[in-house]
Amino acid sequence: MSSSLERHPSALARAFDRVSSRLVPRGSRIATVLVVVTVLVGVAIWQVPDFVPLVSLLLPLVVSSLLLGPRQLQWFVVFVLLVLALVVTSQDPGPRVISAVVIMFAIGLMFLVSSFRRARLGVAGMQGEMMFVDLRDRILRQGGIPELPNQWYVDAELRSAGGTPFAGDFVVATEVDGRLEVVVVDVSGKGQAAGTRALLLSGAIGGLLSALPPAEFLPAANTFLIRQDWDEGFATAVHLSLDLATGRYDLRTAGHPPAAALHAGSGRWEVVETEGPILGLIDDVVYEGVSGQMLPGDALLLYTDGMVETRTRDIGLGIDRMLGQAERLLRGGFEGGATRLIEALGSRNDDRALLLVHRR
Structure with missing residues (x-):
């Protein structure tokens, strides 16, 4: 021994x-x-x-x-x-x-x-996690709303199907020459499976949104997605270009649910119909816009299909339900309205994103 x-x-x-x-x-x-x-x-x-x-x-x-x-x-x-x-x-x-x-x-x-x-x-385990945390923070910062004049209130909310900040839905917003440029994007897939594509796409979207005229943004994003050659390389988007001085705006969509507008004069919400093909499927596409003007008291809602569509409910019925909830939940004021709406609507099994714009 x-x-x-x-x-x-x-x-x-x-x-x-x-x-x-x-x-x-x-x-x-x-x-x-x-x-x-x-x-x-x-x-x-x-x-x-x-x-x-x-x-x-x-x-x-x-x-x-x-x-x-x-x-x-x-x-x-x-x-x-x-x-x-x-x-x-x-x-x-x-x-x-x-x-x-x-x-x-x-x-x-x-x-x-x-x-x-x-x-x-x-990289090591904790270093890899820190990298993902940094990427997550960057995508959330891109969705942050820039400082706006006092007569404007803009709020955005995101919810992931997996309960994590990594999701296929995201918001990118920036101010360029007195205009608020904001886009709500829904990448194919949901939760963490779509999160990696959303991380890459959000960076490209942020650069294009700041550098291009409003009419050229969606065509450029479409070209970018086609060139990625992803297996699930498509996305839907709604783009709002808003003049902060006059309230004039242009709305364009790419295979995305239509925006909703509140007219303070009538006190009723209505759907703003826009059409355009999904991003990443067809090359050389022109996206036609719809113009309008937001007067004091008016509001706009931009959202993803997770807010209005479920396995058991058609998207049209979901939009009607969302407008009814918006009329009820936002009657007392728009502050924190995005949070109230996203908590009350949509499928918990799908990513959800919502942007609320209100002219005071």
Whole structure:
């Protein structure tokens, strides 16, 4: 037994040297600390198995999955499993020990497979999550409403089918030369499946919206989508170009549900009919616009089909229901109206986006 005790610590030391030679040249202090901790835990398990259980090795393994890069994580998982294989000989054989070893090897293999998948991205687990958080924040900021004159109130709300900020519906708004340019887009798919396409498209939409005249925006967005050659490379959109000084506006849609307008004089909502083909399907398309003027007290609603369409209800009936709810919920004021409407309407199994524009 004494020769075995001498042999295994030396094996641990050799394993430590091999793994360190892989990790340390990369400048990873975290990797070095984790290797040292793993060795110390292994020695503790070997010396006092009654007080330090085998599952203690899971702690550095879990921490490594959060902090190490993909290539470092692969070597570290192998190192931890090697330490486990060495120190398990100090345990009394029994069902609990065997079960613990099998479970830990299974967890280690799961982390190993995860590291191979992360190698495609090239960043550690927490770094990858931070990148997605940054992308999410950017898409939400693009949907932020710019500062407008006091006589205008504009509010936008988004809801994802999966309950996350990554969704196929998004809003992009900007102010250009005294005009509010805003577009509500519904990318094919829903939830996180459409979120990646929405992230890319929102950046392109933001650039086109700021750089092009209103009449050229939807044709340019259509051309961009066609050139992406995505399997599900289509989207619908409604574009509003509003003169903040006069209230004159132009509305254009691309396969999107029509906007709704409130005329303060009559106090009634009505649908603003516009037509245009879906983005990403047909090249060289002209999108005809509908013009109008918002007077004090008037309002406009731009929304996606998740607000008005469900599996059991036709979109026409959904629009009628939305207008009825808008008349009821916005009667007391428009502040926070987008939130009230999006909470009361639409399918929870679909992405939803709503934009409310009101001239005070």
